[in-house]
Amino acid sequence: xxxxxxxxxxxxxxxxxxxxxxxxxxxxxxxxxxxxxxxxxxxxxxxxxxxxxxxxxxxxxxxxxxxxxxxxxxxxxxxxxxxxxxxxxxxxxxxxxxxxxxxxxxxxxxxxxxxxxxxxxxxxxxxxxxxxxxxxxxxx
Amino acid sequence: xxxxxxxxxxxxxxxxxxxxxxxxxxxxxxxxxxxxxxxxxxxxxxxxxxxxxxxxxxxxxxxxxxxxxxxxxxxxxxxxxxxxxxxxxxxxxxxxxxxxxxxxxxxxxxxxxxxxxxxxxxxxxxxxxxxxxxxxxxxxxxxxxxxxxxxxxxxxxxxxxxxxxxxxxxxxxxxxxxxxxxxxxxxxxxxxxxxxxxxxxxxxxxxxxxxxxxxxxxxxxxxxxxxxxxxxxxxxxxxxxxxxxxxxxxxxxxxxxxxxxxxxxxxxxxxxxxxxxxxxxxxxxxxxxxxxxxxxxxxxxxxxxxxxxxxxxxxxxxxxxxxxxxxxxxxxxxxxxxxxxxxxxxxxxxxxxxxxxxxxxxxxxxxxxxxxxxxxxxxxxxxxxxxxxxxxxxxxxxxxxxxxxxxxxxxxxxxxxxxxxxxxxxxxxxxxxxxxxxxxxxxxxxxxxxxxxxxxxxxxxxxxxxxxxxxxxxxxxxxxxxxxxxxxxxxxxxxxxxxxxxxxxxxxxxxxxxxxxxxxxxxxxxxxxxxxxxxxxxxxxxxxxxxx
Numbered sequence: 001x002x003x004x005x006x007x008x009x010x011x012x013x014x015x016x017x018x019x020x021x022x023x024x025x026x027x028x029x030x031x032x033x034x035x036x037x038x039x040x041x042x043x044x045x046x047x048x049x050x051x052x053x054x055x056x057x058x059x060x061x062x063x064x065x066x067x068x069x070x071x072x073x074x075x076x077x078x079x080x081x082x083x084x085x086x087x088x089x090x091x092x093x094x095x096x097x098x099x100x101x102x103x104x105x106x107x108x109x110x111x112x113x114x115x116x117x118x119x120x121x122x123x124x125x126x127x128x129x130x131x132x133x134x135x136x137x138x139x140x
Numbered sequence: 141x142x143x144x145x146x147x148x149x150x151x152x153x154x155x156x157x158x159x160x161x162x163x164x165x166x167x168x169x170x171x172x173x174x175x176x177x178x179x180x181x182x183x184x185x186x187x188x189x190x191x192x193x194x195x196x197x198x199x200x201x202x203x204x205x206x207x208x209x210x211x212x213x214x215x216x217x218x219x220x221x222x223x224x225x226x227x228x229x230x231x232x233x234x235x236x237x238x239x240x241x242x243x244x245x246x247x248x249x250x251x252x253x254x255x256x257x258x259x260x261x262x263x264x265x266x267x268x269x270x271x272x273x274x275x276x277x278x279x280x281x282x283x284x285x286x287x288x289x290x291x292x293x294x295x296x297x298x299x300x301x302x303x304x305x306x307x308x309x310x311x312x313x314x315x316x317x318x319x320x321x322x323x324x325x326x327x328x329x330x331x332x333x334x335x336x337x338x339x340x341x342x343x344x345x346x347x348x349x350x351x352x353x354x355x356x357x358x359x360x361x362x363x364x365x366x367x368x369x370x371x372x373x374x375x376x377x378x379x380x381x382x383x384x385x386x387x388x389x390x391x392x393x394x395x396x397x398x399x400x401x402x403x404x405x406x407x408x409x410x411x412x413x414x415x416x417x418x419x420x421x422x423x424x425x426x427x428x429x430x431x432x433x434x435x436x437x438x439x440x441x442x443x444x445x446x447x448x449x450x451x452x453x454x455x456x457x458x459x460x461x462x463x464x465x466x467x468x469x470x471x472x473x474x475x476x477x478x479x480x481x482x483x484x485x486x487x488x489x490x491x492x493x494x495x496x497x498x499x500x501x502x503x504x505x506x507x508x509x510x511x512x513x514x515x516x517x518x519x520x521x522x523x524x525x526x527x528x529x530x531x532x533x534x535x536x537x538x539x540x541x542x543x544x545x546x547x548x549x550x551x552x553x554x555x556x557x558x559x560x561x562x563x564x565x566x567x568x569x570x571x572x573x574x575x576x577x578x579x580x581x582x583x584x585x586x587x588x589x590x591x592x593x594x595x596x597x598x599x600x601x602x603x604x605x606x607x608x609x610x611x612x613x614x615x616x617x618x619x620x621x622x623x624x625x626x627x628x629x630x631x632x633x634x635x636x637x638x639x640x641x642x643x644x645x646x647x648x649x650x651x652x653x654x655x656x657x658x659x660x661x662x663x664x665x666x667x668x669x670x671x672x673x674x675x676x677x678x679x680x681x682x683x684x685x686x687x688x
Contacts (some may be wrong), residue, residue, distance in 0.1 A: 126160045133167045135245050 078136045082127075089124045093117070142403070148198040148268060151188035151211055152261045158184025159257040162638035166250015169242045171233070173251055181253045182222055185260075191217035198268065202333045202410055207267040209652030210403060213503045218260045220630060224514045225388040226623030228252065228293050255285035256392070263400045266407075271331045272321045275404055279317075282400040283310050283368065286393060293386035296526075300402055302377075304382025309367060317364025324357030324411070337411050340500045344415045350423050354412070359429055361408050366403030369463045370456075372437040372572075381442075382456035387527050388624070390452060393515035394459045395506035401500055405470055406495055406653070413473055421577060430471045431582060438464025438589040445596050450530050451516055454596050455509065458555060461593060462505050465570055465586055469498035472573035474653060492576035496650030497569035503645065504554075504566040504638060511551035511631030512600070515544050518625045519616040528616060531599065535607030541618065544625065545604035545633035554635045556597035557590050562638040569646060644655045 057064040062072075096117050103110045131137065162177045162184075192211035197204055232240075232247045240246075262281030269275035287310065291303030325331055328339035336354075343351050367374035382390040409422075416423045422430070441461030448454045472494025519528040519541065528534060538545035554563035567590065574583040618625070638645065 121162065123156075126164065130163055130167070133164070133244050135243075 075136075075139065078131070082131050082136055085124055085127045085131075089121070092120065145198060145268070145270075148195050148207065149265075151192040151195065151215065152215060154191060155184055155257050155261050155264075158188075159254040159261075160214065162257070163250045163254040166247055166253065167244045168219055169244075171236070173616050174233070174247070177249055177253055178222065181257065182219060184257070185215050185218045185222065189219070192264075201268055201270060202337075202407055203267075203653060204653045205407055205654065206403065206406075207264070209496045210267045211264045211501055213499075213506070214260055214263050214396070214399070215504050217503075218256075220507070220510055221388065221392050221395070222253075222256070223251075223623045223630070224391060224510065224517065224627035225256070226386055227385045227619075227621040234386075236586045238476075252292055255288050258301035259285040259392075259396050261291070262407050263396050263403075265402045266400045269404075269407055270333055272324065272333070272336075273331055275333075275407065276314075276318060276321060277367070279368065279400055279404055281313060282397055283314075286389075287399060288387040288388050289392070290381060293389040293585055294384070298384040299386070302381040305377050306381045313364045313367030313374050315364070317361040320357045320360030320362070320364060322357075323353055323360060325569060327351050327354035333407065333411065340411055340415060349417055350412050350415050355423055356426055358408055358412055362405055362429070363427075365401045365404050365461075366433060367406075368397045369405070369466075370398065370460050371433050371463045371467065372440055372460070373433070374441070375437065375460050378460055379448075379453045379456040382452060382459070383452045387417045387452065387517035389457070391510045394509050395502075395510075396512070398463065399506070402466060402470070402498055406498065409470060409473075417565060422471070423685075427471060430467055431579075433638065434464045434467035434471060434582065435585050436464075436584060437461070437467065438585070442589050442592045444533050445593065448596075449532070451534055451600065452513075452529065454531075454600065455500065456513055458596070459509065461589065462501075462509075462555075465567060466498055466501050466505075468574040468579065468586055469494035469496075469501065469570045469580060471579055471582065472497070472570075472577035473630060491575060493650045494570070494573035494577065495653035496646065497566075497573045498649075499652055500642075500646045500649040501566040501570055503649075504521070504562045504635075505644075507631050507634040507638065508551045508554040511547055511628050511635060512555060514624055515548040515551070516633065518544055518619050519581075520619050520629055521616055527619075531593035531603060532610050533612045533616065534600070535603045536609030536613050537616065539603045539609055540613075540616070543563060544618075544628065547628050548604055549601040550632045550635050556594055556601075560639055562635050562642060564641065565642045565646070636663065 060076075096113075100110070100113055100117075102114060158181060162181055165173055165180065166177050168174055184631055189212055192208070192215055194209060194210065197208070201207070201411055203648055232249070232250070236242060239405060243316070259282050262278050262283070262285075265278035265281065266275065281574050287303050287307045291300050293299055302669045321331075324336055328336045330336050330339060340350050341350075343354065362375060366372070367377075370378045382393060385393065409426075412423055412426060413421060416427070439462060441457045441459070445454045445457035445461065448457065472492070474495045482500070492620075516528045516645075519537065520526075521528065521533065529539075534548075550561070554561035557567040558565045567586075571583045574580075
């Protein structure tokens with residue numbers, strides 16, 4: 001059985017004839033371009049008021065230069081775990097989406113596929129509702 | 141096909157929906173909605189029980205019928221445990237009654253029940269594993285919630301200490317059996333159990349033995365999983381955790397992770413069953429390993445139990461010892477059922493099917509152990525703010541609580557294996573499977589161990605009746621939560637009822653583990669020992685004829 005290689009070797013990848021990574025190049029360009037654009041935009045448009053607090057590196061509200069071995073507020077962990085729920089959820093959406101494209105749209109299986117992924121998404125809604133009610137998103 | 145798999149997972153799906161409702165409802169500010177969570181959990185378990193009884197048989201599983209035994213058993217035990225767990229999760233409720241303002245952050249009820257259900261779902265999923273990843277996830281789904289349940293079941297520091305010990309050893313064991321899975325993948329190039337089996341059979345037919353790498357994979361997996369069953373190299377947590385957790389949670393730990401562990405050992409053992417050198421059931425290294433684990437486990441469990449003064453620690457070590465007994469069934473292997481002649485040998489199920497004896501014993505052990513644990517949860521010492529704990533507390537309780545003392549006597553005598561209680565039949569099946577497999581020294585050691593265990597089981601059974609009541613005994617008050625004594629009595633009644641209904645359940649267990657174990661038939665059928673064993677069994681009475 002012939003198994004296609006998992007990764008294209010580098011010389012082949014940059015071969016201009018066989019190069020089929022243009023979408024990725026485009027994505028990278030957009031990503032980098034957006035970041036550059038925002039930085040230039042804020043520089044031109046934004047007010048230029050500065051101060052020692054504003055000049056420090058942004059570190060989600062904690063002091064950036066200090067020992068890392070200290071107590072963090074437990075909210076970080078709660079948020080991180082909530083993030084993980086959705087993060088993992090999205091990972092599962094990709095294989096679902098690629099498989100779903102191959103299913104005949106009119107067949108019963110397609111309906112079943114949609115229902116299942118909706119059920120799966122519902123579980124994260126439940127997790128979200130639970131976290132909300134529990135006060136994970138409350139920052140007071 | 142995948143659709144069939146999902147159709148067989150309806151019990152799990154129902155339990156999952158139940159837990160989704162329960163986890164949200166548990167945060168309701170109204171006390172009556174929060175109280176409803178127990179009922180909803182019970183309803184969900186009952187529906188799951190019905191669904192699992194009428195579940196379609198799924199093709200393509202390594203042991204197709206196993207789920208049909210384990211899933212209903214898990215639901216029934218879940219219902220009993222739920223009854224016994226009343227008020228374990230009530231921390232907030234008592235403080236609310238004292239006038240505290242409701243805060244969703246402080247409730248643990250919904251979470252506790254949700255974790256309880258998740259762990260049961262994990263156990264049920266183990267039975268329908270077809271590949272190593274499924275098996276790993278199911279096993280971890282069984283274990284991870286139990287860490288939280290241990291921590292949140294008691295306010296005291298002992299609970300947290302127990303949970304941390306349990307968690308770290310659990311993580312270590314997961315690493316070990318994951319390494320075993322990795323080696324299995326390396327040896328066979330597949331994660332699917334049937335493909336692994338096929339690859340190992342091919343190796344066996346080529347060279348006359350299973351490859352060292354594959355064997356190491358299975359061995360490491362089993363050693364890692366011995367954490368779940370509390371067998372010896374990984375047993376150190378047992379006493380501390382069972383003592384630190386609330387008593388009903390300890391009963392939970394002694395059934396759910398243990399059953400999941402044994403199911404996994406059977407599935408993994410199914411990879412190499414019948415592939416021993418010279419047509420033995422197991423490769424010699426694997427058999428010796430299990431043999432040593434079994435002997436050391438039962439001996440350590442029983443001798444350590446002799447030294448304890450806390451009843452929960454005694455029951456914890458007894459749980460270790462029972463894992464040793466159950467391993468005899470694993471060593472005996474699926475016996476004649478593997479050779480495909482099991483159905484023909486139906487009338488004499490006393491029994492070469494060690495795996496059938498294992499699943500039967502797990503259910504029996506679950507019931508009787510639950511009863512013994514829950515009796516402790518039924519009595520409360522208001523001065524020390526804890527449930528009945530030490531042997532001294534137990535002394536002479538029959539004066540005030542004869543029914544509880546009776547339930548304790550029934551359950552601990554059954555744990556001892558006193559005929560005609562269910563524990564005796566469980567051991568009988570295990571030991572007869574061991575004898576059919578030619579493991580006579582092992583069975584003799586197990587018999588001696590049962591004799592050792594009589595010392596402490598008889599103490600548990602006799603002290604409430606014969607001991608002098610102490611100062612503690614007089615101040616013990618019955619728990620206000622009626623679910624606990626109800627579950628304790630139901631377990632004691634279960635011990636008595638199962639004793640009558642034991643034979644059909646044993647047959648169900650045998651059928652549940654009946655399959656050709658992925659082609660083991662051709663290999664095992666040439667083995668002389670099961671046939672000789674069949675001759676021996678002719679002289680034994682089938683269990684229908686044993687009059688309890």
